[in-house]
Amino acid sequence: MxxxxxxxxxxxxxxxxxxxxxxxxxxxxxxxxxxxxxxxxxxxxxxxxxxxxxxxxxxxxxxxxxxxxxxxxxxxxxxxxxxxxxxxxxxxxxxxxxxxxxxxxxxxPKWLDEAEAAWSRVSADSPRRRAAVPIWRRPWMVLGRDTFAGDLLARLGVDNAYVSHEERYPRVPLDELNAAGLDLVVLPDEPYRFAASDGPEAFPELPAALVSGRHLTWYGPSLAEAAGVLGAALRVARRQT
CATH class of the missing domain: 3.40.50.1980 (Nitrogenase molybdenum iron protein domain)
Structure with a gap:
């Protein structure tokens, strides 16, 4: 084939x-x-x-x-x-x-069984945190409703502040993001390559979780390790509070 x-x-x-x-x-x-x-x-x-x-x-x-x-x-x-x-x-x-x-x-494949098993072990009792998840800047764009990445984060205790937005990837001005009552900002390294400096620069009052974009947005073999990789990044951000 x-x-x-x-x-x-x-x-x-x-x-x-x-x-x-x-x-x-x-x-x-x-x-x-x-x-x-x-x-x-x-x-x-x-x-x-x-x-x-x-x-x-x-x-x-x-x-x-x-x-x-x-x-x-x-x-x-x-x-x-x-x-x-x-x-x-x-x-x-x-x-x-x-x-x-x-x-x-x-x-x-075995990796698909392993991925399902890994995500089935994620605890639904994780402490909840309200976050924005930028995917681009200039202009700032974030995850909105009905997204795969948003679902992964929700399973890990992160509630997307824009999950009810009418758009799936809305443009939101930076001052509005900073005034949204967030506990956390999640910065993936793709599609925009956010770096460690982007959090303090753009969101000076918020802890920032710098996460692997591949583990957050790709659906494939990376899912077998995504829960652990993303969970570790979120725990690091929790210690910033």
Whole structure:
């Protein structure tokens, strides 16, 4: 079987489970390291002609990361496209099984069982903290409603202050963020690469948790260790209070 992935998370999931299946991936597909496949452009601007020339049996995509016109062009050329939708952890587990087992015909991988087991051990009794989760600055943008990353943080005791916002990634001025009655600010290192200095500079009165963007936003093998990695970063921020 020949698979092209348009989603970094799914690229890692397929490559770790059955590396011989992948023949193409985006320029942003950075895991696993040393992945040797044809690069087909970005998630938002893939080279559909190059993908078609690879003669894939399946292209795997995501409704948020990839554009509908690109997927329609692939389907028009006779390419089978499997589109995932991930808004929460349970959905990620379902979609990963759909991609790997039903889409690619693989045996359910051990890492997926390990990931589900790891998250099942997360205590629902964690102390709650109200936080904002910026994903960009200039302009400032934060996690809003209905996001995978927001669901992970909620399971770890972090309540997103903008979870009820009508937008999924609203723009919120910095002065409004600082006046929102937060206990914490969570700063991932992707898509914007927040650094340790960003917390004190932008949020001088708040503890800041600098977290791995891959563990916060990717749904794949990283989920097996994400609860531990994110939990450790949040505990460090708790000690700042």
């Amino acid at each position: 020949r698979v092209v992935s348009l989603v970094p998370s799914l690229t890692e999931a397929v490559a770790v489970t059955a590396p011989g299946l992948l023949v193409g991936a985006t320029d942003w597909c950075s895991h696993p390291a040393g992945l040797d496949v044809v690069r087909i452009g970005g998630t938002k601007n893939p080279d559909t002609a190059r993908i078609i020339a690879l003669a894939p049996d399946l292209v795997i995509a995501n409704e948020e990361e990839n554009r509908a016109p690109d997927l329609a062009a692939l389907r028009a050329a006779g390419v089978e496209v499997l589109v995932t939708e991930v808004r929460a952890l349970d959905g990620a587990f379902r979609e990963l099984e759909r991609v790997l087992v039903r889409g690619c015909g693989l045996v359910r």
